Structures are given as structure tokens and as C-alpha cells.
Amino acid sequence: MSIVSAIKLSRIPGSAFLALGLFWGSFAAQVPSLKxxxxxxDGVFGTLLLGSSIGLVTAMLIAPRVDARLGAHSMQTAALLVALAMLLPGIISVPWGFFLVMVLLGFSAGLLDVLMNTRVSDLEAATGRPLMNANHALFSVGYAVGAVLAGLGREAGLPALMIFAGIAAIMVLVVLGLRMQPAAEEGDDPVGTQSPFAPVMLCGLVVLVAFGAEATVEAWSALHIERTLQGGAAEGAMGPATLGLTMAFGRFAGQAVSQKFRETxxxxxxxxxxxxxAVIAAMAPTPVVAYLGFGVLGLGVSVIGPLALGLVGKLVTSRQRSRAISRVSIVGFSSFFFAPVLMGWSSELWGLRVSYAGVAGTLLMAVPLALMIRGLQARRAPRGA
Structure with missing residues (x-):
């Protein structure tokens, strides 16, 4: 299936991926000025970012209920909450207030994240075509564009509020086109809606590894370039922008790769x-070499999370899908609980170079997890699951 066909088929949730990427990219590029x-x-700021994790996990716990209650309007509601919440980081200048803002941002973004991933998984089940990588690529495109625009805005002296307001306006426009009915729960499912433990946990841990690496680069790449490597504001913004661009390329390529090679x-x-x-970024002597490291990291990590989310959708029934994706997202996004904190305090103790070396070691944990998922697929295949 071509990339263009995949995007057309999933254009409604795809627009949500794109808009949410715009926001997080602009946020990452403004981390130095917000801090x-x-x-x-470093340690305190990393702890403040923990607020988004609290909001994310809270939203993911209730996302299936919100989806059941609001139906076709659930994505619209979540996107509107994101648009309103993204104005706040440009206003709040006290640490405790910033923490509460991050809780609200995490909640609204987490709710939209589960809902848009569930809609894509519904489309995959209905069409039999892989769509996750193409949609996550749209997020990465938005992320890169948002980071570049925010970096240029910072370089021009624009306040954070004005930059966030522009992204919020785009999100409000996107809200109008996000009406989409959830998939009907058809058939007799004797196991109900409870998600099986093994697929959720294994796929969730893979997503955790991937999102943890993404989170550290998103939040700390600009600071690494500006402080460790003495780059300017625009150069710092190119850190998260490089990650976003290469992740977009990797996910678009992953759309084709996932049809030819085994996901694990x-x-x-x-x-x-x-x-x-991650090792290249850790050892980089100049911003250019750091961009290379972030680019290679982005190419690799780009496909891991979407493939794991797609895998869990295939390992459970249609009635279990929304809850399973919600639970996998909770496990995966729990990396935001410790990734910003560990990155912040390890940076304060040993520097960002050591922190990025630690990211490299964490990424390798996905290898044994993928092997366990392969074993789970083999055991379930004879039963037609």
C-alpha cells in the first residue's frame, strides 16, 4: 500500500497526529527559554516535566470511557482541550504553576493520543492494511515543522505565548474535521473487553523504550546543543527538528517496510x-555531529512505537482493542514519569553526554522484548488470534 493511499485512508485521525506534532515540536524548541x-x-526542570506524565496516564485510564460516551465527537473534544491548554506555558512563570500546566497539557494530549491511535487501529482492522507508521510519520512532520517555526520565532524575539497561540489556532481549525465514529463492536466475544496481560505488557514495554528515547531527545536536545556545544537558539531548535524530520522519513519508509518484513x-x-x-549524539564535538546523531536515532526509533501499537491491535479482539491500546499507551507513556527526571538529574550529576549514552543502553532493551512478542505470536497463531 502506498504512503499516499495510507494517508488518504486515515486522513481524519492523521490530521490530529499532524496538529499534535506541531505543538510538541514548538514546545521542545522553546525548552531553553521556558527553563x-x-x-x-536541570534536575528541577526535569521534575517539573513529570507533570505531563501524570496528566498523560490519567487521561489514558479514562480514554476508553470518554470514547464510549462521546463517540464521534471524542477526538474533537480532546483536540479542543489541547488547543486551550497549549496557551498556558507561555503565561506561567512560577515552577509550581508550570507543573500544573504540564499536568493539564499531558491530560489533554494523552486523551487525544489514545483516541487517534484507536481510530487508526480500527481502520487497520477494517481494511487489513498497515496505517500506523504513516500516521505517526505525520506527527513527526508536524513536530519538525513546529520546532523550526518556534526556533525562528525565538531567534526573532517573539514571546512564547505568541508562538503557542499560533499553533493553538491551527489546532482549532483541525478540530472541525475530526468527527469520526468509533468502530462498531460486532460479534460475540466470549472474553469480553478486558485486555490480555501478555500482549499489553510486552508491546507496552517496547513502546516505553521508544517513547522514553524520544522524550529525552525532544526535551533535552536543544539544551544539549546550546549549552554543551555552545550553539545559538536557531541551532538548538534544529536538534528536535532533526529528530522530527528523520522520524518522519523513517515512519514513511516503515509504512513500506512493515509490509515486506516481519514487525519484530x-x-x-x-x-x-x-x-x-544516541552514542553519536553523546560524543558529538559540534552541533553538526549532534544533528547526525539525532538523525540516526530518529530513523531507528521512529518505527518502534507505531509497530508495537499495531502489534497489540492484531493480538487482541475488536472489543478489546480500545482498552488494549489505552493500556499499552499507559505503559509506554509511563516513560515520561522517569525519563525527564532521570535525564535531568543525570545531567546535573554527570552532564548530558553521559545521559545520552544511557539512552543508547535503554534502546537495546527492545531487542529481547521483540523476541518475546515473536514467541507470543507463534503461540497464538494456531488458535487464529
Whole structure:
């Protein structure tokens, strides 16, 4: 299936992926200025980012209920919440207030994340075509564009509020086209809607490894370039922008690769490639070499999360899908609980170079997890699951 066909088929949730990427990219590019405005150390700022994790996990716990209650309007509601919440980081300048803002941002973004991934998984089940990588690529495109625009805005002296307001306006426009009915729960399912433990946990841990690596680069790449490598604001913004662009390329390529190669094999190779990228970023003597490292990391890590989310959708029944994706997202996004904190405090103790070396070691954990998922697929195949 071509990339263009995949995007057309999933254009409604795809627009949500694109818009959410715009916001997180602009946020990542403004981390140095937001941190400076708060007057927070690396460790304290990493702890403040923990607020988004609390909001994310809370939203993911209730997302299936919200979806059941609001139906076709659930994505629209979540996107509107994101648009309103993204104005707040440009206003709040005290640490405790920023923490509460991150909770609200995490909640609204987490709700939209589960809903849009569920809609894509519904489309995959209905059409029999892989769509996850193409949609996550749209997120990465939005992320890269948002980071570049925010970096240029910072370089021109625009306040954070004005940059966030522009992204919020785009999100409001996207809301109008996000009406989409969830898939009907057809057939007699004797196991009900409860998600089986093994697929959720194994796929969730793979997503955790991938999202943890993404989160550290998103939140700390600009600071690594500007502080460790003495780059300017625009150069710092190119860190998350490079990640976003290469992740977009990797996910578009993954759309084709996932049709030709076994998903677990792709996950293992991608984990090794992304670990090499993290090492390059850790050892980089100049911003250009750091961009290379972030690019290699982005290419590798780009396909890991979408493939794991797609895998769990195939390992459960249609009635279990929404709850399973919600649970996998909770496990995966729990990386935001410890990734920002560990990155912040390890940076404060040993520096960002050591922190990125730690990211490389974490990425390699996806290899044994993929092997266990392969074993689970083999055991379930005879039963037609």
C-alpha cells in the first residue's frame, strides 16, 4: 500500500497526529527559554516535566470511557482541550504553576493520543492494511515543522505565548474535521473487553523504550546543543527538528517496510540503529555531529512505537482493542514519569553526554522484548488470534 493511499485512508485521525506534532515540536524548541524563565536547574526542570506524565496516564485510564460516551465527537473534544491548554506555558512563570500546566497539557494530549491511535487501529482492522507508521510519520512532520517555526520565532524575539497561540489556532481549525465514529463492536466475544496481560505488557514495554528515547531527545536536545556545544537558539531548535524530520522519513519508509518484513525483526534492527545514534549524539564535538546523531536515532526509533501499537491491535479482539491500546499507551507513556527526571538529574550529576549514552543502553532493551512478542505470536497463531 502506498504512503499516499495510507494517508488518504486515515486522513481524519492523521490530521490530529499532524496538529499534535506541531505543538510538541514548538514546545521542545522553546525548552531553553521556558527553563530560563522559570529559573530552574536541570534536575528541577526535569521534575517539573513529570507533570505531563501524570496528566498523560490519567487521561489514558479514562480514554476508553470518554470514547464510549462521546463517540464521534471524542477526538474533537480532546483536540479542543489541547488547543486551550497549549496557551498556558507561555503565561506561567512560577515552577509550581508550570507543573500544573504540564499536568493539564499531558491530560489533554494523552486523551487525544489514545483516541487517534484507536481510530487508526480500527481502520487497520477494517481494511487489513498497515496505517500506523504513516500516521505517526505525520506527527513527526508536524513536530519538525513546529520546532523550526518556534526556533525562528525565538531567534526573532517573539514571546512564547505568541508562538503557542499560533499553533493553538491551527489546532482549532483541525478540530472541525475530526468527527469520526468509533468502530462498531460486532460479534460475540466470549472474553469480553478486558485486555490480555501478555500482549499489553510486552508491546507496552517496547513502546516505553521508544517513547522514553524520544522524550529525552525532544526535551533535552536543544539544551544539549546550546549549552554543551555552545550553539545559538536557531541551532538548538534544529536538534528536535532533526529528530522530527528523520522520524518522519523513517515512519514513511516503515509504512513500506512493515509490509515486506516481519514487525519484530524491524523492531530489533531499529533499536540497534537508534542506539548508535544516541552514542553519536553523546560524543558529538559540534552541533553538526549532534544533528547526525539525532538523525540516526530518529530513523531507528521512529518505527518502534507505531509497530508495537499495531502489534497489540492484531493480538487482541475488536472489543478489546480500545482498552488494549489505552493500556499499552499507559505503559509506554509511563516513560515520561522517569525519563525527564532521570535525564535531568543525570545531567546535573554527570552532564548530558553521559545521559545520552544511557539512552543508547535503554534502546537495546527492545531487542529481547521483540523476541518475546515473536514467541507470543507463534503461540497464538494456531488458535487464529
Amino acid at each position: 530560563a524563565g522559570l529559573g530552574a536547574s 525483526n524491524v523492531v530489533m534492527v531499529a533499536a540497534c540503529v537508534s542506539a548508535v545514534g
